[in-house]
Amino acid sequence: MIKRLILFIAILSNSCLAAELSLPAVFSDHMVLQRELSVPVWGKADPGATITIQFADQTKTVVAATNGKWRANLAPMPASSESRELIVSSSIGNQKSTFNDVLVGEVWLCSGQSNMQMPMEGWSNSPCENAEASIAAANYPQIRLFNTPLVPSATPLETVKAEWNICTSETVKSFSATAYYFGRKLHQDLNVPVGLLLSAWGGTRIEPWTPPRGFKNVASLQDIYQRTQNALQLNEKGPQQTPTALYNGMIAAHIPFAIRGAIWYQGEANRTDGMLYVDKTRALVNGWRALWGYNFPFYFVQIAPFHYKNEEPSVLPTFWEAQAAIEKNIPNTGMAVVSDYATTNNIHPPNKEIPGTRLALLAEARNYNKKNVCSGPTFKALEKTPGGLKVTFDSAEGLTTRDGKSPDWFEIAGADGVFKPAQAVIKDNGIIIRSPEVAEPVAMRFAWHKLAMPNLANGTGLPASAFRATVK
Numbered sequence: 345m346i347k348r349l350i351l352f353i354a355i356l357s358n359s360c361l362a363a364e365l366s367l368p369a370v371f372s373d374h375m376v377l378q379r380e381l382s383v384p385v386w387g388k389a390d391p392g393a394t395i396t397i398q399f400a401d402q403t404k405t406v407v408a409a410t411n412g413k414w415r416a417n418l419a420p421m422p423a424s425s426e427s428r429e430l431i432v433s434s435s436i437g438n439q440k441s442t443f444n445d446v447l448v449g450e451v452w453l454c455s456g457q458s459n460m461q462m463p464m465e466g467w468s469n470s471p472c473e474n475a476e477a478s479i480a481a482a483n484y485p486q487i488r489l490f491n492t493p494l495v496p497s498a499t500p501l502e503t504v505k506a507e508w509n510i511c512t513s514e515t516v517k518s519f520s521a522t523a524y525y526f527g528r529k530l531h532q533d534l535n536v537p538v539g540l541l542l543s544a545w546g547g548t549r550i551e552p553w554t555p556p557r558g559f560k561n562v563a564s565l566q567d568i569y570q571r572t573q574n575a576l577q578l579n580e581k582g583p584q585q586t587p588t589a590l591y592n593g594m595i596a597a598h599i600p601f602a603i604r605g606a607i608w609y610q611g612e613a614n615r616t617d618g619m620l621y622v623d624k625t626r627a628l629v630n631g632w633r634a635l636w637g638y639n640f641p642f643y644f645v646q647i648a649p650f651h652y653k654n655e656e657p658s659v660l661p662t663f664w665e666a667q668a669a670i671e672k673n674i675p676n677t678g679m680a681v682v683s684d685y686a687t688t689n690n691i692h693p694p695n696k697e698i699p700g701t702r703l704a705l706l707a708e709a710r711n712y713n714k715k716n717v718c719s720g721p722t723f724k725a726l727e728k729t730p731g732g733l734k735v736t737f738d739s740a741e742g743l744t745t746r747d748g749k750s751p752d753w754f755e756i757a758g759a760d761g762v763f764k765p766a767q768a769v770i771k772d773n774g775i776i777i778r779s780p781e782v783a784e785p786v787a788m789r790f791a792w793h794k795l796a797m798p799n800l801a802n803g804t805g806l807p808a809s810a811f812r813a814t815v816k
Contacts, residue, residue: 363390363412365439367432370601372507373444376488376539377430378451378602379423385432386415386600388502394435399446400428408434423536424448425486445510447486449537450530451603452707454523455553455595456610458546459645459699462692464524465517472521473694479513486536487511487527489519492543496552496583497593498576504597508539520544522609522645525700526707533704534712541603543594545584549613550624552590558631559587564623595632604711605641606632607703612647612691615663622669629674643678643706644670645699646809648686649795660794664810668722678706681720684746684807688795702806717741720806726788726813732756732766732778733785733815740773742803751775753798756785763789775800787814 367387377383377399385397389408397404397416404416425447433440454460464479466472488508495504509515516524520542527538551568559569572588579586614621629642646667652660671679680702685695693699708714721737728734733756737743745751751768754777766777766788777788789812791798800808 363388363436365389365393365395365432365434365437365441366503367441368503368597369506370490370541370598371430371443374446374488374508374510375443375490376447376449376451376508376537377418377421378604379448379536380420381602381604382420383418383602384415384600385418385430386413387432388412389414389434389439390436392436396433396435398429398431400424421448423450425537447488447537447539449486449539450534451539451541451601452523452527452530453598453603453606454520454526454540454542454544455606456544456608457548457613458544459612459647459692459696460520460522460542460607460609461544461546462521462696463518464521466521466694467692470690470692471694472696474697475521478697479517482511482513482516482524482528484511484528484531486538487524487531488537488539489515489524490539490541491519492541492594492598494545494584495593496578496586496589498578498589500592500596502597504594521696522700522703523607525697526607526703529701529704530707533708533714541598541601543590543598544609545590545594547613548584548590548610550610550621550628551587552585553595553610554588554624554628555591555596555631555635556588557634558627558629561630562623562627564620565627591631599635600637603636603640605643605707608642608644609699610644611663611667612650615647615652615660617666618662619666619669621663621666622673625670626674629677639676641676641678641707641711642674643680643703645680645682645703648682648693649688649797650686650691651688652794655794657793657795661789661792661796661810664791665812668809668811678710678718679809680706681807681809683791683797683809684801686797688797717802717804717806721800721802721808723811723813726815728785728815729776732776733788734771734774734776735788735790735813736774737808739806740802743770743773743775744801744803745770745799746801746805746807747799749799751798751800753791753793753796753800755789755792756782757787758782758784759786761787763787763792788812
């Protein structure tokens, strides 16, 4: 009897001393696992414990390392709307974590500042267009939502306090409108479950979202990298603006959760960076890709026209130029233009269906083999023509204007560099531009003003972005 009692106490003691089997919060009921990619599952347990992961017809085992960390990869799976269990168990302490209602489909990271964060119900001073009807119709049991808490951190966090939720009229109210419309279109067009992993914070710059290794590999950003190599001191006046602080607090805990790609709506806080923003985006994207372990697609929204008080009218077009350069200089990226749905007196355009849908068009065309047009007219070449200039475009089939009027916001300049308004005429999917004030034009620019909402579009209605060019 005494021996049995001693044995029972020993077993109970070992059980009580066992480290708790844990996984980061991105693993929860109602999650979506990425189809057709290897799916990492990871967490912490007792050192030396054998961890068993079971899902669908797969069983994987791994032994926890001396620091208690473990990771196993589920083999790629096809999409499935079947509600299934993901079971993770430890050989020590008879511990088990069961996650219910797990689907397999498409998972996208959704990040940026306020225009990505802005919820379906809007804000008191900035409502979303058609919000009431859209919220009422937002019952999509195969769309799942994860809203990362707003937490800056001096060091990378291993988990956050959040969970996946089924998309309903209630849960979507406080969720990103841009991300929701993006996910809804993918779900409707692909007929697969969609998981939207939101990490966004209004007013934030790009630097806080970037991991240290991103800055390390960009020569122009070495000053920022060196700051991240010391013990990070969060800015007391705005801790969320400290370089790497939001990567640490709102991104790191989700890595390496399998995703198809990322969508990004940010830039208002960095608009005075000019072309340096290309390098900062390179640091962000390459840093994220290196940590996830693959070159996933990155699609972003070009920020909208807005009246930035007394700011020079050319500051914003210069930033638009930088954003357009991202697509040309960083592989596997794409830009959605929304200048036709801007509100120049409101930095948060109320129509969030437009950016969400146009981001989805990019993903569908480039990742899901859809034949849809995903870009408006983009500058191709500039050449002289008698008395003027001829601009040609890519993605310009059916070149037209939204209002049926002549193309607007074109300017030309001679050798003196003084730009004058130009008359523009559409011809053979190109534009002929002239001005009676410029006899020998050598340069042109388009939509080169912070308030420019040009009417030029292709046959699908997608707008042209600002650009400038000189005859070679």
